[in-house]
Amino acid sequence: xxxxxxxxxxxxxxxxxxxxxxxxxxxxxxxxxxxxxxxxxxxxxxxxxxxxxxxxxxxxxxxxxxxxxxxxxxxxxxxxxxxxxxxxxxxxxxxxxxxxxxxxxxxxxxxxxxxxxxxxxxxxxxxxxxxxxxxxxxxxxxxxxxxxxxxxxxxxxxxxxxxxxxxxxxxxxxxxxxxxxxxxxxxxxxxxxxxxxxxxxxxxxxxxxxxxxxxxxxxxxxxxxxxxxxxxxxxxxxxxxxxxxxxxxxxxxxxxxxxxxxxxxxxxxxxxxxxxxxxxxxxxxxxxxxxxxxxxxxxxxxxxxxxxxxxxxxxxxxxxxxxxxxxxxxxxxxxxxxxxxxxxxxxxxxxxxxxxxxxxxxxxxxx
Amino acid sequence: xxxxxxxxxxxxxxxxxxxxxxxxxxxxxxxxxxxxxxxxxxxxxxxxxxxxxxxxxxxxxxxxxxxxxxxxxxxxxxxxxxxxxxxxxxxxxxxxxxxxxxxxxxxxxxxxxxxxxxxxxxxxxxxxxxxxxxxxxxxxxxxxxxxxxxxxxxxxxxxxxxxxxxxxxxxxxxxxxxxxxxxxxxxx
Numbered sequence: 001x002x003x004x005x006x007x008x009x010x011x012x013x014x015x016x017x018x019x020x021x022x023x024x025x026x027x028x029x030x031x032x033x034x035x036x037x038x039x040x041x042x043x044x045x046x047x048x049x050x051x052x053x054x055x056x057x058x059x060x061x062x063x064x065x066x067x068x069x070x071x072x073x074x075x076x077x078x079x080x081x082x083x084x085x086x087x088x089x090x091x092x093x094x095x096x097x098x099x100x101x102x103x104x105x106x107x108x109x110x111x112x113x114x115x116x117x118x119x120x121x122x123x124x125x126x127x128x129x130x131x132x133x134x135x136x137x138x139x140x141x142x143x144x145x146x147x148x149x150x151x152x153x154x155x156x157x158x159x160x161x162x163x164x165x166x167x168x169x170x171x172x173x174x175x176x177x178x179x180x181x182x183x184x185x186x187x188x189x190x191x192x193x194x195x196x197x198x199x200x201x202x203x204x205x206x207x208x209x210x211x212x213x214x215x216x217x218x219x220x221x222x223x224x225x226x227x228x229x230x231x232x233x234x235x236x237x238x239x240x241x242x243x244x245x246x247x248x249x250x251x252x253x254x255x256x257x258x259x260x261x262x263x264x265x266x267x268x269x270x271x272x273x274x275x276x277x278x279x280x281x282x283x284x285x286x287x288x289x290x291x292x293x294x295x296x297x298x299x300x301x302x303x304x305x306x307x308x309x310x311x312x313x314x315x316x317x318x319x320x321x322x323x324x325x326x327x328x329x330x331x332x333x334x335x336x337x338x339x340x341x342x343x344x345x346x347x348x349x350x351x352x353x354x355x356x357x358x359x360x361x362x363x364x365x366x367x
Numbered sequence: 368x369x370x371x372x373x374x375x376x377x378x379x380x381x382x383x384x385x386x387x388x389x390x391x392x393x394x395x396x397x398x399x400x401x402x403x404x405x406x407x408x409x410x411x412x413x414x415x416x417x418x419x420x421x422x423x424x425x426x427x428x429x430x431x432x433x434x435x436x437x438x439x440x441x442x443x444x445x446x447x448x449x450x451x452x453x454x455x456x457x458x459x460x461x462x463x464x465x466x467x468x469x470x471x472x473x474x475x476x477x478x479x480x481x482x483x484x485x486x487x488x489x490x491x492x493x494x495x496x497x498x499x500x501x502x503x504x505x506x507x508x509x510x511x512x513x514x515x516x517x518x519x520x521x522x523x524x525x526x527x528x529x530x531x532x533x534x535x536x537x538x539x540x541x542x543x544x545x546x547x548x549x550x551x552x553x554x555x
Contacts, residue, residue, distance in 0.1 A: 004537040046544045052485065053492045054512045059384050059426050063419050066390045076397060077411045349406065 006036065010043040131256075131291035131308060132172045132189050168365035173254040173293035173306070174198055174222060176360045177239075177325065178337045179232040181206075181224035184325055185292030185364055186307050187213040190220045193366035198224060201260060201358050208364070212332035217278055218307050218320055219328045221337070222364075235340035236356045237294070237302050239322045243270060244303040250282060252306055253354065254293030255363040262354060263290070265315070267303075272318040273310070280304050283315045294361065295319045300345020300353055369395075374440055382429040392422070396441055400448045408456065417455070421447040424475075424482045438473050446475045454479075488551070495546040503539035510536055 009026055012018050018026065030037040070076045170193070174185035183198060190196055190210045199205045206226035213220040244250075244267050251264040265284030272279025282295060286306060295304035304319030329337050345353045369377065380388025400421070401414035409417075424447050428434050436443060496504055502524055509515045509523065521532035 003541055004534065007537050007540060008533075042548075043544070046547060049488055049492055049547070050507075050511050050543075053489050054514075055384070055430075056423065056426075056485075056489055057512055059423070060419075062384055062386050062389055063422055066386060066393050067415065067419070069390070070393055070397070075394065076415065077401070 003039070006039060007043050010040050011047055014044065014047055131286055131288050131306060132170045132186075167367055168197065169367045171255060171258075171289050171363060171365050172291040173289065174362045174364045175292075175294045175302075176232060176235055176362070177221075177329075177339055179235055179340075180336070181208075181229050181231070182337050183208065183222040183224070183362060183364075184305060184328070185220050185222060186305065186320075187215050187218045187220045188307070189291050189364060190222065190366065191215070196222065196364060196366040198222065198362040198364050200362050211334060212328060214328060214331065217324050217328065219305065219324055221328060221332050221334075232360070234344070235360055236344040237296065237300050237360075238341060238343040239325055239339055240301045240303060241323050241326070243321070244280060244297060246270065248297050248303075250284070250295050250297055250303065251350070251354075252284060252286070252290065252293045252295050253358055253361045254286065254290035254306065256287035256289035258363075260358055260361065260363075261290075265317075268316075272320075273308070276318075278324055279307070279318045279320050282306075282317050282319050284317050285315060286317050292364065294357075295322075296345075296353070296357065300343050300348070300357075369440070374436070377440060378425075378429045378434075378436060381426055384426075389422070392425075392440060392444075393418075396444050399441075399445065403445070403448065404452055407452065409452065413452070413455075417448050417451050418444075420451055420482075423486075424478055427482060427485055428478060442473060443475070446473045447479065450475050450479055491550050492547060494550060495543055498546050499539060499542050502535075503542060506532070506536055507539055507543060 009018075013023070013026060030040055067076060170189070172185060172189040174183040174189075176182065177184050191213060193210075196208045196210065197205050198208045206224045206229045208222040208224045208226075210220050211223045246267055246269070248267045249264065250267055251262060253260055253262055255261065263284050263286060265282055267280055268283045269281035271277050272281055280295075280303070282304070284295075284306075286293075286309060290306050291308070293306045294302045295306060297303050302322050304322050305325075306317060306319050308318050310316040310318075325339070329339070345356060348356070377388050377391060381392065397414075397418055400418050401411055404414040404417060405411065421444050425440070425444065428436070496507065499507075506520060506524060509520050510517070515523075517529040517533050517536075520536070521527070521529045524532065524535075526532040526535065
């Protein structure tokens with residue numbers, strides 16, 4: 001039997017194109033003739049492979065069609081990640097490397113700091129340091145002035161120029177609790193301030209007034225008094241009424257510098273300094289200026305407000321429990337303050353959470 | 368979430384290469400996979416690749432007559448993607464990502480091994496097709512891939528009748544078979 005004929009026979013057999021008589025004949029032939037049988041088996045296998053390939057090609061074609069359709073609908077992101085997106089992916093890609101580098105840098109700076117503190121040790125009376133940055137020195141003022149001049153020069157960018165004749169002597173953090181210009185910060189931040197300015201990430205500055213302040217809970221509510229302030233919508237976080245758990249991972253955004261700074265840590269105790277039940281103890285690296293910053297858990301809920309740290313211990317930080325905010329609002333007698341009720345940070349990656357969050361965390365300065 | 372009947376229908380649709388079924392599965396699962404891959408050192412392009420690959424694994428499985436999916440499509444795809452991505456990361460010698468261990472996954476090792484073999488055979492066949500030259504390549508593609516009928520092929524390629532075209536097709540097929548097996552056996 002010719003190879004071609006056999007191939008034809010196998011193919012027709014596979015495709016069910018043979019008559020019953022032919023099938024019997026063909027099967028009989030294979031049975032009685034091992035050589036033909038082996039060749040037929042080989043042909044059969046080969047045709048099977050060819051068929052598989054053709055099925056797979058057709059299927060891949062359809063996969064690509066569906067993929068293109070969904071890409072056009074925006075459900076699948078486009079092939080090239082550009083600009084910002086790329087940076088995020090690079091960040092994701094290299095964060096482990098960066099983390100390693102950062103921790104080495106961290107260790108170096110910690111050891112340097114220790115050496116410095118050993119040599120400059122002086123007896124501290126106060127154990128607790130509020131985290132307001134009062135060291136705003138001449139240098140930083142110069143910087144701000146130069147910055148504002150630069151901004152003025154490229155005029156169009158600045159919406160609200162730096163308030164004139166304003167020499168701030170402290171800096172801390174606050175965050176919006178209501179888009180109509182209500183912010184929360186620590187009482188110790190604003191208690192002795194005559195003028196308060198809050199500044200958002202974009203650098204827009206607004207005058208604000210403390211409408212409520214309580215030394216005991218160390219909470220203050222500010223209201224932006226500038227008419228240029230426009231209502232902000234979409235506060236992405238909520239304030240849980242339940243207590244946070246030990247070991248919960250938390251992070252904060254704050255202004256220990258003129259730029260927003262991220263820090264992360266964990267909840268280390270359910271009470272604060274000397275068993276103060278209105279606070280948590282958290283382990284996080286913070287600096288003067290972090291006061292009033294939100295303490296956010298992984299679900300994007302604000303569980304506390306950073307207030308102070310133990311001066312002679314590392315990473316022992318106290319944060320006021322956020323349920324005190326409810327009480328503070330009630331006590332302020334202002335019924336128009338509405339805390340956000342929708343959490344849009346839940347389930348996001350940390351980097352995305354920060355991106356969404358940072359628009360609502362303000363720097364607060366004053367004198 | 369789909370009922371068991373819906374999932375069954377989806378898989379049957381997939382085995383029959385129906386675009387609707389493919390699209391539904393894409394819509395329901397792609398974003399999860401993309402999130403997973405981007406979270407673990409990947410780009411969105413990687414997610415597209417891996418997801419396609421997993422869809423092929425699922426297709427190969429769905430085509431088997433003996434096939435019963437013992438878990439949800441969602442779980443199955445996730446497990447396959449996870450396994451594939453882990454493999455790829457290892458090949459690239461990158462950091463072993465810290466996968467969340469509580470993820471619901473099923474064993475897919477065997478399927479992935481089978482899939483790799485299928486992939487390999489697919490490439491062998493493609494290579495063989497490239498090597499046989501024209502007009503054989505076009506005739507075979509017209510018949511086996513584009514599923515054209517013999518009379519159509521006879522007309523396109525200028526044969527006087529379908530039988531002549533058929534003879535030519537078988538000659539080509541035998542050459543292809545030789546090339547395929549030559550590599551196939553080398554590969555073993």
